[in-house]
Amino acid sequence: MSILWAHSKDEDEAEWQPLSEHLVNVSELSAEFASTFGYEQWGRALGLLHDAGKSCDRFQNERLHNRPVSVDHAAFGAKRALELYGGRGDKDDACGSGAYVGELLAYAILGHHGGMKTSIDMENRIERLGTPPSPGKAIDDYSPYYVMIDEFPDVVPPDRVDLEPTMLSRIMRSSPEALQDNAVRQIFQQHLSFSGQALTRMLFSCLVDADWIDTESFMSPEVAEKRGHDYDSIPMLLDRLENHLERLAGKAGNTPVNEARAAVLADCREGAVSKPGLFTLTVPTGGGKTLSSMEFALRHAAENDLERVIYAIPFTSIVEQSATIFRDIFGADNVLEHHSNYDFEEAAKEGREYERLAVQNWDAPIVVTTNVQLLESLFSNKPGKCRKLHNIANSVIVLDEAQTIPIELIHPTLAALEELALDFGASIVLCTATQPAVQNEWPFGSCPHELCRAHEELFSKAFDGRVHYQIVGEILEKDLVDKLIQLHQALCVVGKKAEALTLYRDVVARARESALIEDNREPYEEGFFHLSAHMIPVHRSQMIAKIRNRLDAGKRCVVISTQLIEAGVDVDFPIVWREMAGLDSIVQAAGRCNRNGGRTDEVGEKVPGDVFIFEFAERDEAFVRSGTRSFLGKTRSIASELLNVDGLGIDANTVDLYFRRCYQTEGLDAKCIVGDDGKGHRKYGSSGLYEDMSDQKHLSFSKGLLSRYMDYCYDFEMYARTYRVIEDSGESVFVPWNEKGMKLFSRLHSHEAFREEASLIRQLQPYSVSVYPQLMRELEQEGLIEHLGLVNVLRMEDDCRTVYSEETGLLPPDEEVLNVMVL
Structure with missing residues (x-):
């Protein structure tokens, strides 16, 4: 037979890539990636089928010669997947549990260029294979594919019985009696549906990464050569961290705060020997959780032969701060920073050009990224976003400031994290000072292990006296200005950008009247600062650096900011004013007050920092009405009630009660991604992921393959569109x-x-x-x-x-x- 081609560079066929070669290359890579989580043969099948449609006569005769013709080369491979793997498995089947392997593979094959879509899209595209591409044209001929697999045995997909059984089918076989319980059976059915889409997306990741790598190797070998950077091993990185911690311990004084940090670090070292799973790390602000959590992650990875550490943080500015710390410890070559603001050109100038390629699939031992990059990828349908997912398997994932997960996304987020731990060998650490009350919310019955012991006496000695909360109540804006202008160093955090701007201007005007700012000087030159999201990130970072310098030098530093300064920004003010907000936000703001416990009075005695909680007195009626209806308004009310009732004590029990009350006001799956909104309500007309596996009522299949085989009816476009960590209409x-x-x-x-x-x-x-x-x-x-x-x-x-x-x-x-x- 004549050679079938996969890719062409020019008109010289000597420079083209044979289709059989491409299919085998992709299958080997995809199988290698999928073997990480136990699905090697599934990955092999995907690689061998994904471009089978390029055997089509129109693709070979016209598309390869750059003639303007549209050929859906993925549909034929999806059709073959349904034919080969689409039948219902019985209890003797290797896949078991009625797992419809063909459907899952077909989603991935159809989406490997444009993204995974819906079961309706699958039906339509496969049915179009049996119709002429345009009036007067013949139906596309795929017979050369069968000639190719006869001639090249390596291109033949594996038999169905060779495909590894799914995790849930193994459970069903080992404990069939457990499914007799109705409650257990319902959870199992929900898990089966969710697990199916998660497995599909993970296999999709293996395929698209393998496909892009092989295509890049052929089309752009000079780019491909820059991949495969030689990173240090996990044990080597752990040694570097141990050396760094030893140096810090040698410089640390014998203070209550340092004793508390040492106890947290010891707990993380002890917990690292655990088997992979779900963990929490609850440490007071200033308790050293960043380095302690990294100690756990690396030691845990070394103990369990895990491949990388992924450190996810909600705010870009804190990602940059943490990445800088980690690069100083581990070396820049071993730390991959991935967020929208990262300057890859600057990294390339410093000899790290490989970073631009590594962010595509997170091929690095330490990845520092945002919650948006990590969590939205777990629900994405696009090749670019999903490409890195297979490298999340068999990793340690630290979610810093876990309380920032949007409440309306808690159920789908926990389901995705739990699935990573149960089926893909990952360990998850929810790390925060204000742990969200999700102990009983894990959808599939998991119970995370807390790494930090209850060091009540030690923590009380180190942190309880660090700040003193005072409720001011309502205050006029001009009176607040009067108080701030008299302070040498203070932080004031308000909820809205417009209010922060107005307050800052009034403070600056009063400072000029009081001759605290000379006429020819800028306010920030005299220690008056404003921070908000209306400043570009690089500008904001420069201002934060100026703030730190003035604080360290003991100079005047009065900052008016929105909440962007709260979580993780390493600044230390003696006094903080915080507008009433959710309890987690108040605690985070307090974490910027007397952070290191070093505040003293006139005679050198240690005294607590002051956190003043206030509300603006001049609120118009529209704001008050919106505040009672909005979720943020409700969280303010809950926090206000708890602070009054609890006599201003903000301990773990108060935080837990706060989150539980918040969860009663807002559905934990308000967008109905996995089933309902947490209050028994269904939205958007969707049955959700928990039921999409077998819910075919909304479909209108005609006949043929899908009427016989289709059972996993997923809407990957909807999941990706609906799961948004940040709803930004700007x-x-x-x-x-x-x-x-x-x-x-x-x-x-x-x-x-x-x-x-x-x-x-x-x-x-x-x-x-x-x-x-x-x-x-x-x-x-x-x-x-x-x-x-x-x-x-x-x-x-x-x-x-x-x-x-x-x-x-x-x-x-x-x-x-x-x-x-x-x-």
């Missing part, structure tokens, strides 16, 4: 700030094609601010936004430089400030 606006920003601005203007590249979008993120629709319309109406390709750019001509302030960031277009932005 648009990104690029601000050409400082020298680096102006260079990017120049490149935008000079290279038309460059504007469309994803790499540029990533480079712009540290210089971009998210703008809500109303403000965006106002900026556009004033002619302050320039659209360059896909990028919104804040115009930087002299007549509108005042729209972005060096003090406060982006301003509404009708406001003017005297200072001109430094470019």
